[in-house]
Amino acid sequence: MESTVRLPDRAPCRRSTLIAHAVRLALVLGLAGGSLVLHAEDAGTAQGTHADSTDTTPEPAKAKNLGAVTVTGSLIRRVDAETSNPVVTIDSSQIRNSGKPTLGDLVQQLPAVAGNATNPTINNGGGTGASTISLRGLGDNRTLVLVNGRRLAYDDVNSIPANMIERIEVLSDGASSVYGSDAIGGVVNFILKDHYRGVQLGSSYGQSSRGDGNRRDFSVLGGLGGDRYNLIFGATQQSVNGITASARSYSRNALALKNGEVAKLGSSTVPTGLIENADGTYVTLNPGVGGITTLSDYHPFGKADSYNYQPFNLIETPQKRTNLSLVGSFKITPNVEAYTNLFYTRTVASSIIAPVPIVANADDFFVSRNNYYNPFGIDFGTDRTTGQSAHDFNTRLSSLGNRDFVNKTYDLQFVAGLRGSFGESSWQWNADVNYGKVKQKTENNGFLGYAALQQGLGPSFLDSGTGVVTCGTPSAPIANCTPINLFNINDPTTVAALKKIVVDPVTYYHYTMKQFEASANGELFDLPAGPVNLAAGVSYRKESQVDGTDTPIATAITSGDYAGLCGVVEECGTVLHGSYNVKEAYAETLIPILANQPWFYSLNLDIGSRYSNYSLSGSTTNSKVALEWRPIADLLLRGTASQVFRAPNIGELYAGTSGGALAATDLCNGYTGGHAQACVNVPTDGSFEQNNPQLGVKGSGSVAAGYSLKPEHGKSFDFGLVYDPHWLRGLSFSADVWRINLNDTIVDGIDPTTILNECYYSEKLCGLIHRSGNGQISYISVPTVNLGQTWAKGVDGSVQYSFATERYGKFNASLNGTYMARYDVDPAPGDASVAVVHCAGSFCPSYGEFPRWRGLGTLNWSRGPWSASWTLRYIGRTKVGSADLSQSYSADEGRDGVVHRIGAYVYNNLSASYEFGKYHTTLSVGVDNIADKQPPMFYQWGSNSNTDAYTYDLIGRYYWARATVSL
Secondary structure (H helix, E strand, O other): OOOOOOOOOOOOOOOOHHHHHHHHHHHHHHHHHOOOOOOOOOHHHHHHHHHOOOOOOOOOHHHHHHOOOEOOOOOEEOOOOOOOOOEEEEEEHHHHHHHOOHHHHHHHOOOOOOOOOOOOOOOOOOOOOOOOOEEEOOHHHHHEEEOEEEOOOOOOOHHHHHHHEEEEEEOOOHHHHHHHOOOOOEEEEEEEEEOOOOOEEEEEEEEEEEEOOOOOOOOEEEEOOOOOEEEEEEEEEEEOEEEEEHOOOOHHHOEEOOOOOEOOOEOOOOOOOOOOOOOOEEEEEEOOOOOOOOOHHEEOOOHHHHHHHHOOOEOOOOOEEEEEEEEEEEEEEEOEEEEEEEEEEEEEEEEEOOOEEEHHHHHEEEEEEOOOOOOOOOOEEEEEOOOOEEEEEEEEEHOOOOOOEEEOOOOOOOOEEEEEEEOOOOOHHHHHHHEEEEEEEEEOOEEEEEEHHHHHOOOEEOOOOOOEEEEEEOOEOOOOOOOOOOOOOOOOHHHHHHOOOOEEEEEEEEEEEEEEEEEEEEEEEEEOEEEEEEEEEEEHHHHEEEEEEOOOOOEEEEEEOEEEEOOOEOOOEOEEEEEEEEEEEEEEEEEEEEEEEOOOOEEEEEEEEEEEEOOOEEEEEEEEEHHHHHHHOOOOEEEEEEEEEEOOOOOHOOOOOOEEEEOOOOOOOOOOOOOOOOOOOOOOOOOOOOOEEEEEEEEEHHHHOOOOOOOEEEEEEEEEEOOOOOOOOOOEEEEEEEEEEEEEEOOOOOHHOOOOOOOOHHHHOOEEEEEEEOOOOOEEEOOOEEEEEEEEEEEEEEEEEEEEEEEOOEEEEEEEEEEEEEEEEEEEEHHHHOEEEEOOOOEEOEEEEEEEEEEEEEEEEEEEEEEEEEEEEEOOOOEOOOOOHHHOOOOOOOOOOOOOOEEEEEEEEEEEEEEHHHHHHEEEEEEEEEOOOOOOOHHHHOOOOOOOOOOOOOOOOOOOOOOOEEO
16 A cells, blocks of 8 residues: 555657646646645646646546556545545645644644544643544544554654655545554544655754743754665654643632632642541641641641642643654666665653542551551551451642653554566556554652551551550561551651652553555556556554553452452552454455546546454454546545444453442342343342442453454445636635444443443343342443444535735635534443433533534745745634533533533644755744633633643743754
């Protein structure tokens, strides 16, 4: 699936006409290529096909002789840039003019992107420096990322070398028949440069208007070549400073709407402790108390005692990134070429959150009544010997400092292959290997060793001989143990004791992808309207993953058929390892039906299909049918219907088991018969009652639970038009109506109530309920399963106009937008107790934000050495909360059905450049978010910054400058 293979010139006849035609085409393409980000297809392509009114050669004949390429979304090589595939293109000049520090910052502006795709402003749950892409809001795991048409091992687009990019092609349509799994929402294909001569040095610097968030970027690009070879080398180094939430007014406090008022939120897990007294009331330590505490040192816990954790979060995570890349090709013979591309990226990024909170019952530790420092004379937490829960005891270890996570990611992607042609025929072939390796190491700081904490909180006494508090009892002291006074965490003795048991666990993630692919494409035979083209190929891919930790496991929780490992308080995990392979065969054909007929300037049929056989989740075949009709040369009508799918990933399959308890009601209470599969071993005399409202649950991947996880399947539809009027050169319109229906959605960690309902009423998922001999539920497996449906539909539109004047220079204006008509999720089809979630036009906590309208407008200008660019980004109105009570989602914590409406947002960015021709140097300056717009308030429904960090700018006005020198 080589994206830049070009067909050799096989027709020396009509050479002058073809050259003139190619020159016109190149000129129009060059003019249209100046827009900042969005042009849905290339406005000049259709114009080039009819620019010479005296040339009556049929279009298919011309396409056969001009240089042909594959456009993302198809395997067929062709000249037409306007096809049945709705592709948006971003070229290298647009990347430079944007001033964005990473590719993720640029691509995530596209109107087709929505939902919860991560980026460097995501602190809690992020901090890796990564940016992912979620087309149509379907999630980054349903958007396929490619480089030169080949699958990436790591979907962080920031790890792709920006200075090596020739263009980015974004297909916002399902493409499983072409690329296989994951291409449900669409495809983002990064095309690398294949020719470059000389050396280019670049450096940039940026800073917010508040003097923070500094970023630095250094890059070098070098290339050389000859008649038989091309070699390009690139290197970049980037760094971005972090910004704390306390540096912006909107994020200094955690805020909520309560009874119509804005209220400051605070955690009840406080450094002074939230302690349940013997009488059931809650108390906390008075300020300024030192040493050993007494009951008189505590007061009733109130709202003023709550803890503001917000200032410890980040709204920009610090990161450093180094990238090395190499692209090369060598002609072995006139018909055979070897090629390779390689890039290696090292990213160091971190996140910071508030000091570790510990909760006795939730974290499963026990504070003995006989602990010397315990002034209450009662037990706290859970006694592991009896399993009985005692009184609540919560505190926050602020004296140990914040929790921080340092992520070091190493990403290697390597492709090597051979490509060529079969003599003088139109047929070309390609064979390559694709190897990807990702290693991620996370250093977790600010945690405590579980066993040492538990031992230090057990019985202890004051040794009369030494005057030192000692673990154990006078008759049975415990050596090598330091008693811990958790009732006063700021006492120097306590701090010293806690520091002795600090554990900084290191977790790691290793992922490997190996792929071999061979393909061929060319013309089968000629029809009156032109040649029938065929592309076909086979591939084999193996993926493997290992997750683990180097932390000594102090406690192994074993029960029945699972083992969960926990070595530290608040940082537990299970080992994951597994692999699978997939064998695939695919084909696509383009059939020209009519050409140069009245109302049928051209009519083409595109049919494709892919067969995939997964070693763990079975086989699937997915096909597409597309029609391209030009009633006149200026107008293209297009439609595509395709099947899409996504195979489960390794985490969804192999995640280890971890235990817990969740409240759920056993529907077999009072059982008298009729549901034998759901109520195994339950008496039928109506006497059965659930003995514990908290049911044991065991979350895991599907394999650990014995559940056969299959791919999720669906259908994707796209119908649209492209109009390039010959009477106004440079003008282009496009519009596409799209729809995606997805079934058997892969759901991670299904709710136990849903499992009980599905089993009882529809006899689904009954195998996940485990009952003992007396009918009582021993535990419920809550693995990753297939359950759910998703529907999304909307409209994309674009308009672009490019023109040049002798006096005022060249201009290119474009406006692109997406209207989201529907985004619905049914988490449990057939279960009336679970409501369908409606997200279009609102913020959905589990899925992200889906404004009805999103847009991106650009205006570019150039004249001589000067150029300038203006970008306008539009995010439409949205809302938080729902008046529909079945959604169980209110913007107000104190009232049901409250909707908080958020107005439309417009961001304006401006940049300008001047080229010093004599010195081969270009200087650029820019301002992002000129109006210094602060993000809207989502209050408690936002991320740690009270807003939607996945959608809005968190930093404010930002200045940047860049210098580029070409040698």
